[in-house]
Amino acid sequence: MQWLTIYKKECLESARNYRWVWVPLVFILFCIMDPLTTYYLPQILESTGGLPDGATFNIPTPPAPNVFMMSISQINTLGVLVIALITMGTIAGERKSGVAELILVKPVSYSAYVTAKWAAHVSLVLLSVFVGLIASWYYVQLLFGDVSFIHVMSSVAFYVLYIIFVISISLFMNTWTKIPGLVLFLTISVILVLNLITSIFSHLLEWSPTSIVSHLPALLRSGEVGQNLWMAGLITILSIIFLLFGAIQTLKRREIV
Amino acid sequence: MLLTQNAIEFINDNLAIIAPLLIIQVVLMITALVSLIRAEATKGPKWMWALIILFINTIGPIAYFIFGRSQE
Numbered sequence: 001m002q003w004l005t006i007y008k009k010e011c012l013e014s015a016r017n018y019r020w021v022w023v024p025l026v027f028i029l030f031c032i033m034d035p036l037t038t039y040y041l042p043q044i045l046e047s048t049g050g051l052p053d054g055a056t057f058n059i060p061t062p063p064a065p066n067v068f069m070m071s072i073s074q075i076n077t078l079g080v081l082v083i084a085l086i087t088m089g090t091i092a093g094e095r096k097s098g099v100a101e102l103i104l105v106k107p108v109s110y111s112a113y114v115t116a117k118w119a120a121h122v123s124l125v126l127l128s129v130f131v132g133l134i135a136s137w138y139y140v141q142l143l144f145g146d147v148s149f150i151h152v153m154s155s156v157a158f159y160v161l162y163i164i165f166v167i168s169i170s171l172f173m174n175t176w177t178k179i180p181g182l183v184l185f186l187t188i189s190v191i192l193v194l195n196l197i198t199s200i201f202s203h204l205l206e207w208s209p210t211s212i213v214s215h216l217p218a219l220l221r222s223g224e225v226g227q228n229l230w231m232a233g234l235i236t237i238l239s240i241i242f243l244l245f246g247a248i249q250t251l252k253r254r255e256i257v
Numbered sequence: 258m259l260l261t262q263n264a265i266e267f268i269n270d271n272l273a274i275i276a277p278l279l280i281i282q283v284v285l286m287i288t289a290l291v292s293l294i295r296a297e298a299t300k301g302p303k304w305m306w307a308l309i310i311l312f313i314n315t316i317g318p319i320a321y322f323i324f325g326r327s328q329e
Contacts, residue, residue: 018292022322025285029315032278039274043267085323135277142274 003112006103010090010120019086019124027132030078034070035139038062064144065220068152071136072159075129076213080166080191087121087167088184091174091251111248118171118244122164129163130156151223155216158229161236162212166191168243175250209236286310289318292326299325 014020037044041059091114094100103113137152166187173186191210198208205211206228215229268275289310293299299306306325309317 017326018288018322021288022285022318025281025288026315026319029278029281029285036274036278040271082319082323139274 002108003116006108006113006116007120010117011123014120014124023082023086023124024128024131026082027075027079027128028135030074031071031132031136032139034074035067035136035143038067038070039139039143061144064140064147065217067144068133068136068140068147068155068220069217071133071140072155072213072216075132075159075163079129079132079163081188083125083163083166084170084184084187086124087170087174088187089180090117090121091171092178092180092183095254096178096180110252114171114175114248114251115244118167121167121171125163125167126160129160133159147220148223151220154223154225155219158212158219158225158233159216161233161240162209165209165236165240165243168240168247172243172247172250175247175254207231207235209239212236282315285315285318289321293321296326298327300327301325 045057045059091100094103100113104110133152133156137147137149140147169190170183170187173183173190176186177183194208194210198205198210202211202214209232212229212232215226215232219225219229290307293303293306293310296303306321310321311317313320
């Protein structure tokens with residue numbers, strides 16, 4: 001019951017901040033920008049006059065799955081930044097302003113407080129990512145050719161795990177410090193370092209959460225979920241549970257001191 | 258003259274493709290403005306945020322939603 005109350009309170013706060021409107025819109029913009037600019041690239045080059053007279057330059061149209069991957073990599077950079085920005089103050093800010101104490105003196109368990117906040121942010125962000133990628137799929141279908149809807153949906157299902165992982169990192173960092181800016185910095189640094197390590201040792205770390213994205217092009221083309229992708233998904237789910245558990249434990253210790 | 262004619266022709270031909278992009282940008286801008294007008298206080302002067310939302314495409318409304326709203 002109390003879990004549902006906190007969840008509803010978080011959703012209401014998101015509504016008061018107009019987040020239910022602007023976050024989905026921004027994700028749709030991020031996702032459709034790349035298919036559109038790729039499609040209109042010849043016209044854009046022509047109108048800016050980038051090519052000298054007589055130069056012929058054939059721009060091959062990229063295959064449809066590659067264009068869809070452009071949208072995903074856009075979410076991977078700008079989208080992750082937006083996610084980190086909207087989650088950076090969710091616990092840290094409340095502890096700073098004293099709202100967290102107001103809530104936690106009532107018989108509310110720490111685990112309910114953390115997981116309800118997590119669930120509220122996950123619902124908002126998942127809705128946005130889903131809407132954005134559907135819009136991207138629509139444009140790819142319209143402008144570049146066929147991509148199977150089922151392949152797209154299974155890729156989105158795995159990609160969404162990575163996004164939940166990002167939210168969990170941010171929530172975990174939220175319990176460590178009371179400064180929202182520092183939460184943002186720590187979250188982005190952890191993701192950057194993870195990406196770096198995964199790409200350097202890519203042959204060793206095929207199950208790392210950040211490697212999910214590199215498995216997606218194959219899934220989009222063939223529709224077959226490889227063993228590495230299954231394992232990466234499993235590792236991601238385990239890390240999410242571990243991060244949430246860690247967040248609850250840290251918060252407990254911080255509040256007593 | 259020739260250029261503007263070309264541009265109008267181009268927009269006419271591709272309106273169905275570009276329209277959603279423009280509509281989303283306009284809706285985002287309007288939501289940000291409504292939120293700005295209804296807000297009691299913002300970080301920094303309101304007229305500054307109004308200019309940012311109106312003249313900086315896409316990034317302006319996002320910046321307002323993330324940094325402009327004061328948590329009272």
